[in-house]
Amino acid sequence: MLEHYISLATKAMFVENILLAYFLGMCSFLAISKKIDTSIGLGFAVVFVLTITSPANWAIHHYFLQEGALAWAGFPDVDLSFLNFIVFIAVIAAMVQLVEMILDRYSPTLYHNLGIFLPLIAVNCSILGGSLFLIEREYTLIESTVFGFGSGMGWFLAIVSMASIRHRLRYSNVPHKLRGLGITMLLTGLLSMAFMAFSGIDL
């Protein structure tokens, strides 16, 4: 059983990397990957939020929103799954608030560096994407926690490697009009090509 969870996490991290295979969560990836320290901070924030929201959203979906989920309350015919998106976003936003408060209290510098992008994790598509994937793939509670953690670690890996590449890029002579976002987009493509090394691995 443990083997199954390890392979699920590895798969979410490398084979189906949420950023480099699905291109989810690009906006904060492009904006916060300038400095390695900050990107490590944001990476951990995403790992935290994904690991918490995935099981939370799983529970809400299974006990409230799914078709027939409200049978325990005496409404076996009710299907609230059209509320999935809005409820998931609300849960994610609440979790992000939590992270924000913790960071503000314990690491004000990181809080300051992340700036507007910390609250914007709430609309980071990788997190909503993670929640929607686990519904679609019909994971169990533990599986979705593991999947959330693995996806978060995959995102973390991608942003940290991109930050270090951009760090080295300071010595490069990129054409003026490509500097900043342009070259980062191209690098993301090349990085994703390198990550194709893992595509197709069936664990």
Added chain:
Amino acid sequence: MRWLRNILDKVEPVFKKGGKLEKLYPIFEATDTILFSTDERTHSGPHIRDSIDVKRVMILVVVALIPCYIFGAMNVGYQMALALGETSTWQQNLIRGGLKILPIIAVTFAAGAFWELLFAVVRKHSVSEGFLVTCALIPLVMPATIPLWQVAVATTFGIVIGKEIFGGVGMNIFNPALVARSFLFFTYPARISGDKVWVAGPDGYSGATALAVPAAELNQDAVTLLESVTQFDFSWINMFNGWIPGSIGETSTLWCGVGALFLVITGLGSWRVIVGAILGLTGMAVLTNFMAEVTGSSNTMLTLPAHYHLVMGGFAFGVAFMATEPVTGAHTDKGRWVYGFFIGALTVIIRSINPAYPEGTMLAILLMNAFAPLIDYFVIQGNVKRRMARYAQ
């Protein structure tokens, strides 16, 4: 040689600032510095007095590739003769193979020089000899049967996206030759995926490559399976010598090793990366062999021993000439160990457990190119911390 110098001196004002063809100065400068040594001095520090410069480094790498070229040509000719069922002398092989790979080399250099000169003229930087190395590497990692237009497209992608948009030689993140090859690999996989052999010669001639043989079968012992192939001689010593089908320059571990030795002796390539890669390969192969025994997995690739991994596919070539490249690899000595180790380990992982690709060296090096800056970052942070602790006392 005096007359040549005179001609160059005479036309120089045309290309200098204010001259008629001032925009084409980089082309003049490149011709001039290829023919004669430059009279230019460094403008700003650091000044290092040394007989080695970028030009010489690049030419030495090209020299290190020569054995692979000669052997590659001979092997292409040999495989052709083998496929046609003829016997041929080594001279015939060399000529036949040489004629086969010459167009590929010509197209690569033409496309590479075109983009290099275009960027040099537009961006006003000098033409760097680095493109010689990139263009010398690209034909060696191509199959002999590749269509020439694909070579041109791949070279363009490798030179422009892999190198020029970062500012040219010494500023790139990914190895341009590898970028070129993996671009072809993912866009036109039919010609380059590596599960079918590439033998120039008769149409419709086909067979499985050494790496595809154990990957295709279940529940077998990889070595006995390889020995049982009658179409080609997949014995260890033959694969070490390189008389097997494959990309033009990659088959011979022996001659790649000679090139690597040359690079290490001249101080251009890092021996740490090479040793690290071989250690990583051995360690991971021992682990997969062990796993095959313990788990009883049906994957035949898991039973392939380390010394076979070493001589099969492009590992030797990739590690000797691509992983050792100083620009895209790790820049710190400790980092080089880690970088090399992961290249070796990932090669075995991709070869054994990824059913999509029979070969893994190219993608392993590309992936580690992406992580090399991160490895350096952690090594440097570690140094900073140690020094801080030392001076804090």
